Amino acid sequence: MAGRHFLQIPGPTPVPDRLLRAMNRQQEDHRSSAFPALTRSILSRLPHIINQTNGQCFVFPASGSAMWEASLVNTLDPGARLLAIRFGQFSHLYIQTARALGFSVDVIEVPWGEAAPTDTIEAALRADSGHAYQGLLLVHNETATGVTNDVGAVRAAMDRAQHPALLYVDGVSSIASLEFQFDEWGVDLAITGSQKGFMLPGGLGILAVSAKAMARIANAKSSRSYFDLRPMRDQNERGYFPSTPAISLLFGLDESLTMLLEEGMSAVAARHRRLAIGVRAAVAKWGLAQCARRPEIASNTLTAVIVPEGIDSAHIVDIAFRRYDISLGAGLGEVAGKVFRIGHLGDTNALTLAGALAGVEMALLDAGVPLTLGEGVGAALAHWRVA
Ligand SMILES: Cc1ncc(COP(=O)(O)O)c(C=O)c1O
Known part of the structure; x- marks a missing residue:
């Protein structure tokens, strides 16, 4: 590709x-x-x-x-x-x-x-x-x-x-x-x-x-x-x-x-926090829950997303990989098939993640998760835009 x-x-x-x-x-x-x-x-x-x-x-x-x-x-x-x-x-x-x-x-x-x-x-x-x-x-x-x-x-x-x-x-x-x-x-x-x-x-x-x-x-x-x-x-x-x-x-x-x-370690941590908030806003907009049960314990380096009942998260990960050229983390151990993970750590920024979220949206829709294209990305952009 x-x-x-x-x-x-x-x-x-x-x-x-x-x-x-x-x-x-x-x-x-x-x-x-x-x-x-x-x-x-x-x-x-x-x-x-x-x-x-x-x-x-x-x-x-x-x-x-x-x-x-x-x-x-x-x-x-x-x-x-x-x-x-x-x-x-x-x-x-x-x-x-x-x-x-x-x-x-x-x-x-x-x-x-x-x-x-x-x-x-x-x-x-x-x-x-x-x-x-x-x-x-x-x-x-x-x-x-x-x-x-x-x-x-x-x-x-x-x-x-x-x-x-x-x-x-x-x-x-x-x-x-x-x-x-x-x-x-x-x-x-x-x-x-x-x-x-x-x-x-x-x-x-x-x-x-x-x-x-x-x-x-x-x-x-x-x-x-x-x-x-x-x-x-x-x-x-x-x-x-x-x-x-x-x-x-x-x-x-x-x-x-x-x-x-x-960059400075405080700035590195702040960058990860800002990016994570945008990703979590997208997940919320899709109507999906995070594996992290409380907002205060949600990670700023990755977001694990629970997929709706009846959909295998491995299927979503594979659609994303094959159709949209994006690698997402699969569910591991007890949560295999139930969650997929979006990494937002390291050398990344808002625009990279906006593209990633667009890929996730398309894969979710393809797998049968009801959503309107662009809504999750839009919610993230609202957080990331420098007003
Ligand atoms: C929290 C945590 N601990 C340990 C490991 C294992 O590290 P490695 O794969 O480098 O051996 C990983 C890998 O993803 C991890 O996320």
């Missing part, structure tokens, strides 16, 4: 030309005396993305899921007990990963579309008077349901319960798009990847570790090899990596950091 494909899934997101250019270069000797300049440029600026001043950041040739594993094996002893909240496919998979690695996870079950319940978390931590839980697993932005959790409120619940568990936060679809206050929220491990807010291809796993969690790394008894943070820390200190880094992606990440910090 002529023209540009609309990649409107919640990651990977389109890669800006500036980042494509930054990566389009020859490989380099990662053991040369020139290489540490790149390593240092990245590792010194990554913490600014999440407002981190304690601890340090790590970058692996890997992906977000790999950082789930890295976060756990570097900080826990075999069989350690964890508390987790399940409210979507990615919180489910984080739990599955922990269990597969031999950790024992108690799960607070939450209906998909809801957010982490701070009262229940506080009660569970208070009940654990012996402090058996060594960590709390929380997905900041549940990409399956389009729900953002209030990490600061979860931290406050942990503090009220005076519980010393480490706070593990999956920020794969929030970091570098939404506000993320690593220090203020008392996050101990923050997990992300390169393919969403950083606007890069997939292939980098990024892990931020607090000073408190760094102190565990030396003594945690879990087996680890590739994801062992100790050799990574030692090599990083000198500007190198223990094994061959993803050099092209590192050049991309360095430029991505420059782009994000030029």
Whole structure:
């Protein structure tokens, strides 16, 4: 098809030309005396993305899921007990990963579309008077349901319960798009990847570790090899990596950091908020509900839309792809067939999203959802127009 494909899934997101250019270069000797300049440029600026001043950041040739594993094996002893909240496919998979690695996870079950319940978390931590839980697993932005959790409120619940568990936060679809206050929220491990807010291809796993969690790394008894943070820390200190880094992606990440910090993280978050409000206005105009059950928990990086009874959301996603050249996110896990997801994160703007919403409208109409063409787009434009 002529023209540009609309990649409107919640990651990977389109890669800006500036980042494509930054990566389009020859490989380099990662053991040369020139290489540490790149390593240092990245590792010194990554913490600014999440407002981190304690601890340090790590970058692996890997992906977000790999950082789930890295976060756990570097900080826990075999069989350690964890508390987790399940409210979507990615919180489910984080739990599955922990269990597969031999950790024992108690799960607070939450209906998909809801957010982490701070009262229940506080009660569970208070009940654990012996402090058996060594960590709390929380997905900041549940990409399956389009729900953002209030990490600061979860931290406050942990503090009220005076519980010393480490706070593990999956920020794969929030970091570098939404506000993320690593220090203020008392996050101990923050997990992300390169393919969403950083606007890069997939292939980098990024892990931020607090000073408190760094102190565990030396003594945690879990087996680890590739994801062992100790050799990574030692090599990083000198500007190198223990094994061959993803050099092209590192050049991309360095430029991505420059782009994000030029815009400013508050402005990045405000841009995502403004765009999300327009998308949500379109969804409301179509008469469709969001998977996020309350407006205050709706994500600013993606919107998960519930389709009317009797229509398979996978069908809508396929019509959109085949007829209108736009990729939308399918429903995952419990909400497969019931929702589709519109990504509005990374390198995007109002006009791109207006085109995307036009594609969604046509696909919805084709699939039998009654609507008038242009009404959702119009509602979004009313929000985005600079009056
Ligand atoms: C919230 C969340 N966590 C984890 C992952 C897994 O990351 P990756 O696909 O980079 O392994 C994703 C992927 O979409 C995600 O959205």
